[in-house]
Amino acid sequence: MSGDARFLRAASATAIMPGAFEHVAIAGHDLLICNVGGAFYAIENRCSHQKKPLDQGRLVREGIVCPFHGATFDVRTGASTGFPKCRSIRHFITRVVGDDVEVALT
Amino acid sequence: MLGLERPEVDYREGVRMTPRVEAGPLAEKAPYIDHGTAIVDPRRYRDPAEAAREWEKMWTKVWTLAGFASDIPHAGDWFKYDLGPESFVVVRGEDDKIRAFYNVCPHRGNRIVRSDFGTATDCFTCAFHGWRFGHDGGLLSVKDPETFRPEVLAHATGLTEVRCDMWAGLVFVSMDPDVVDLRTFLGILPEHLDAFHFEKMRVSEDIVYTYDANWKTTYDAFMEFYHADMIHPELGEAMETYYNQYDLYPLGISRMLLPFGYAPDKTADPSVVNEALVQTLVRYEGDPEEWKHLTGEEYAEAILEAKRRLADREGWDHFKDLSDSQVVGDWNYSFFPNVTINIFGEMAYFQIFRPHATDPMKCVWRSVQLNLVGRNGFQPVLATGLGNEQDDPNGWDGTVRPPIVYAQTPEDTGFILAQDAYLVPPVQEGVNSRSFKGFILSEQEIRIRHYLAELDRYLNA
Numbered sequence: 001m002s003g004d005a006r007f008l009r010a011a012s013a014t015a016i017m018p019g020a021f022e023h024v025a026i027a028g029h030d031l032l033i034c035n036v037g038g039a040f041y042a043i044e045n046r047c048s049h050q051k052k053p054l055d056q057g058r059l060v061r062e063g064i065v066c067p068f069h070g071a072t073f074d075v076r077t078g079a080s081t082g083f084p085k086c087r088s089i090r091h092f093i094t095r096v097v098g099d100d101v102e103v104a105l106t
Numbered sequence: 107m108l109g110l111e112r113p114e115v116d117y118r119e120g121v122r123m124t125p126r127v128e129a130g131p132l133a134e135k136a137p138y139i140d141h142g143t144a145i146v147d148p149r150r151y152r153d154p155a156e157a158a159r160e161w162e163k164m165w166t167k168v169w170t171l172a173g174f175a176s177d178i179p180h181a182g183d184w185f186k187y188d189l190g191p192e193s194f195v196v197v198r199g200e201d202d203k204i205r206a207f208y209n210v211c212p213h214r215g216n217r218i219v220r221s222d223f224g225t226a227t228d229c230f231t232c233a234f235h236g237w238r239f240g241h242d243g244g245l246l247s248v249k250d251p252e253t254f255r256p257e258v259l260a261h262a263t264g265l266t267e268v269r270c271d272m273w274a275g276l277v278f279v280s281m282d283p284d285v286v287d288l289r290t291f292l293g294i295l296p297e298h299l300d301a302f303h304f305e306k307m308r309v310s311e312d313i314v315y316t317y318d319a320n321w322k323t324t325y326d327a328f329m330e331f332y333h334a335d336m337i338h339p340e341l342g343e344a345m346e347t348y349y350n351q352y353d354l355y356p357l358g359i360s361r362m363l364l365p366f367g368y369a370p371d372k373t374a375d376p377s378v379v380n381e382a383l384v385q386t387l388v389r390y391e392g393d394p395e396e397w398k399h400l401t402g403e404e405y406a407e408a409i410l411e412a413k414r415r416l417a418d419r420e421g422w423d424h425f426k427d428l429s430d431s432q433v434v435g436d437w438n439y440s441f442f443p444n445v446t447i448n449i450f451g452e453m454a455y456f457q458i459f460r461p462h463a464t465d466p467m468k469c470v471w472r473s474v475q476l477n478l479v480g481r482n483g484f485q486p487v488l489a490t491g492l493g494n495e496q497d498d499p500n501g502w503d504g505t506v507r508p509p510i511v512y513a514q515t516p517e518d519t520g521f522i523l524a525q526d527a528y529l530v531p532p533v534q535e536g537v538n539s540r541s542f543k544g545f546i547l548s549e550q551e552i553r554i555r556h557y558l559a560e561l562d563r564y565l566n567a
Contacts, residue, residue: 049233061508065225070224
C-alpha cells in the first residue's frame with residue numbers, strides 16, 4: 001500500500017510565491033499552505049493561544065506571527081517559538097505533484 | 107608601506123578620489139573642517155558614566171534609523187525597533203501614515219510586540235491582560251474594566267507615541283518631541299543620496315550581531331579604510347585602499363569615496379587583470395573576453411559598462427542620473443549618530459551601531475542590505491557571500507522579506523565582515539587597558555573626530 005490515498009490536493013504550487021501562504025479549506029480542515037523558499041508546509045489555521053485564525057498574520061521565512069497576540073510558530077513543525085508560549089499547532093505532511101501541493105490529512 | 111612612493115599629502119586637501127572614472131559634481135571635495143590634533147580620550151569608550159550621559163543627552167534627543175517603509179507595506183503591518191534599553195513598535199495605519207510608539211503597555215509595562223515583524227489586523231492586543239490599542243496608539247478597551255476602581259482606571263492611556271518621519275523609504279524615530287525636523291537633521295544627505303533611490307530598493311539580507319565592544323569602538327572601524335590592507339587584504343585586489351576621499355559635512359555627517367573596480371597600485375602587478383576583477387565583472391554579467399584589451403588599472407571601464415548595461419536590462423532608469431563613480435564605486439556615507447551606508451549604485455549596505463541595553467562594553471550591530479529590484483531578477487551579491495558567493499538559482503525579485511538573522515559567531519556575518527567582527531573586541535580590550543593613552547588619528551581617520559565632535563555638541567548642550 002502506497003499511502004497516497006491520504007494526500008489531497010490543496011493548492012497550486014505556482015500560485016503561492018516564496019514567502020507567501022494561501023488559506024484553504026479542504027476536507028473539513030482549515031489550513032495555511034506556506035511556501036518557505038520553495039518548500040511547502042501546511043499548518044492548521046488556528047493559533048493555539050486563543051484559538052484565533054492565523055491567516056491575517058505575517059509569514060517571515062519559516063515563522064508566522066499571529067495577528068492577535070503575537071504568538072509565533074514555525075510553519076515547518078508547528079512549534080511555538082516565542083511569547084506567548086503555547087502548544088504546537090498541527091502541521092501536515094505535504095508533497096508537490098506537478099503543480100499540485102498535496103496535503104496528507106488524517 | 108610596501109615601498110610605494112607616495113606624493114606628499116596636504117592634510118587640508120586630503121586625498122582626492124583617483125579619477126579613474128567620471129566622478130560627477132557631488133564628488134567635489136568638501137571644505138576642510140579642522141577638529142584639531144588632540145589625542146582622543148579613551149575614557150569615553152569605556153566609562154559607564156559616559157555611556158549613561160550619552161543616553162540621556164544624545165540618544166534620547168536625536169533621530170535614529172528605525173527601519174524601512176517597505177517592510178510594512180499594508181495597514182496594520184508593523185516592525186519592532188530596539189535602541190539601547192528602549193523598544194518601539196512602528197506601524198502603518200489605515201490612513202497610510204507610519205507612526206511609532208514605545209513598545210510598552212501602559213497597564214503593566216509588557217512589551218506590546220516581541221517579534222521583529224508582524225501584522226496587527228485591527229488593533230494591538232497586549233498578550234499579558236488583553237488591553238487593546240488602535241494603530242494610532244489609542245486605547246480601545248480594557249479587559250474587565252469593572253474590576254478597576256474608577257480613580258485607577260482614569261490613568262489608563264494609549265501607547266506613548268514618539269516622533270516618526272521618513273526619507274527615501276527610511277523610517278526614523280526620535281524620543282524627543284522637540285527634535286528638529288528630520289530634513290534639517292539629515293543635512294546634505296538628501297541632496298547627495300536621493301539619486302540612488304533607496305525607496306526603490308528592497309531588503310535582501312538583514313543580520314544582527316552583538317559585539318563585545320562599545321558602540322563607538324565598533325562604529326570607528328567602519329569610519330575609515332586605513333585598516334583595509336591589514337584586515338581585508340582580499341578587498342585590495344579590486345578596491346582602492348589609499349587614494350580615498352574623506353569628506354566632512356555639518357551635523358556630524360561624513361563620507362568616504364572608495365574607488366572600486368580596478369587593480370590599485372599596491373597590488374603585485376596592477377597591469378594584470380586579477381581574479382577579483384574578473385569575478386566582479388562576471389557578477390555584473392559582463393564578458394571578460396570583451397575587455398581583454400584593458401589592463402587591471404583600467405578595468406573600472408569594463409565594470410562600469412557592465413553595470414550600465416545591466417541597469418538598462420533591469421530597468422533601473424535612474425542610473426542615467428548617476429555619475430560613473432556613483433555607479434561603479436563605493437560611496438560610503440555616515441549620518442549621525444550611528445549609521446554608515448556603502449552604496450554601490452544598485453545596492454545600499456546599511457550598518458547600524460546601537461548601544462547595548464545594559465552593557466557599555468557591548469553593542470548591537472545590524473547590517474541591512476538593500477538592492478534594486480530588476481525586471482530580470484538580477485541576483486544581489488550579498489554581503490555575507492563576499493569571498494564565498496552562492497547564488498540562489500531562483501533569482502531575486504525582492505518580494506520575500508528575509509528574516510533578521512541573529513548571528514552567533516563572526517562567521518555568520520560573512521567572510522569580510524567576520525574580519526571586522528574578529529578585529530574589534532580585542533581593540534576594545536586594548537582601549538580598556540590602563541596603558542592606553544588615547545587614539546592617535548591620521549587624516550584618513552578624520553571622520554571619527556568629526557562625529558565625536560557632534561556627539562560632544564549634544565553632551566555639552
